[in-house]
Amino acid sequence: METEKLNDRESCVLQTLVRDYISSAEPTSSRTVSRKSGLMLSPASIRNIITDLEEKGYVSQPHTSAGRIPTNRGYRYYVDYLIEIAGLSTKEQGEVDGTCSSLVSSVEEITSATAKLLSSMSAELGLVLAPRFYKGVFKKLDIVPLSEKNILLVLAIESGLVNTVTCEIKSVYDEKELERACAFINERLEGKQLSEIKERLEEIVRTEDSKTISAVRLFVDNARDLFDFPDKKIIHVEGTSNIVSQPEFSTLERVGSVIGLLERKELLVSPLEKRMKDGVYITIGEENTEDNLEQYSIVTANYSIGGISGIKGTLGIMGPPRMQYERLISLVDYTARFLTDRFVH
Incomplete structure (x- = not known):
């Protein structure tokens, strides 16, 4: 439905009615609007304006009340034209x-x-x-030993956001091997978008060097969890x-x-x-x-x-x-x- 611009009196009445209903959760009477609007109009005059607003679809009358409440169209008009934004305290x-x-x-x-x-x-x-994590850019990977059977993969992206995955390992890796794996992975993936890495991971890291660094396989096998957010x-x-x-x-x-x-x-x-x-x-x-x-x-x-x-x-x-x-x-x-x-x- 196309928005029909209200005149000044209609706008003031609608603004008063919306604010009162938001505050009270009770249908607003013409007497209340007359008292709060500042228009210096009688309840009867206000009632005529409210009737016009109802005909235009901005307010409605609940079956059990003589007062009116805003319709969604009334709230939209209020937000678009009548609202007075109050900053936070x-x-x-x-x-x-x-x-x-x-x-x-x-x-x-x-x-x-x-x-x-x-x-x-x-x-x-x-x-x-x-955040749309998959749109992030790879910064670096850290592999942190937690115990003989568990390690922590820590993925950092350029924005500063991190994601971690704890994985169980079947063989023990020494510190130097984990460092070599991190260096290799970081060199191959730095600057690439995560969505690209996810789609082409095997292709990106596949080199002769990767075959000699068994810890690289550990990263590849756990990449799904590292790059995905359930x-x-x-x-x-x-x-x-x-x-x-x-x-x-x-x-x-x-x-x-x-x-x-x-x-x-x-x-x-x-x-x-x-x-x-x-x-x-x-x-x-x-x-x-x-x-x-x-x-x-x-x-x-x-x-x-x-x-x-x-x-x-x-x-x-x-x-x-x-x-x-x-x-x-x-x-x-x-x-x-x-x-x-x-x-x-």
Whole structure:
């Protein structure tokens, strides 16, 4: 449906109604709008404007109430034209700074801790999609003996991100042989994109020298795990209790839909991967075309590990369309920017 521009009075009434409903979760009456809008109009005059907004699809009337609530179209108009972004407070910025500053270059820690932070600060679902690791550029491999039967493979990429795999070994390797294997692998793979290495690993490392260094085979045999991130680790979602405690999810059916979605949270990976636009990206209700997401609003931004040109991930907040857009837009934007700055190498 094409957006119809509202006049000043209609805009003020819609802005007041949206803000009141976001705050109260109760349908807003014309008397309330008359009192809060600052228009100096009677409830009867306000009622006429609300009726016009209803005819245009921006508000609706629940069956059990004389008040009105915003429709998804009303929320979209509010976000596009009426919102007044409020920056995070100094205290809130400090909370983000403190959490993100303590993170190390571990995919698991970055995604998990940031999702918990967003959930805690938003009282919604916090979402973090791990960086597109396969787009990273190989920097170096370290092989660390843990015991006679186990070693640790540590893969570092140019962005500073690392991935590790512990593997069991059948024969003992001395320190010099592991050093030779690392030197050989690093020389052959340095500067190559991980997706290329994954596809052409055997071809890239196949030389006469590789045949004489048995530890190289150890790396090749474990490369699948080293270069892959299982689905369960790609995305972290936190804050289930935040969602199910909200009025929109008061029925068993709605609670069940939330639980079902979170039990298959890998379904969120694809829609988040599509959100590669710069800045904060917001979808409301049926703008989320994937199954089971039509009842949510999703606010996201991309972050980079290794600076602006590093590998990108996505973080965000998901909840019912009745959410505090002004504050949550600032929270998502600030967190993504801080995380990007934190991992500049």
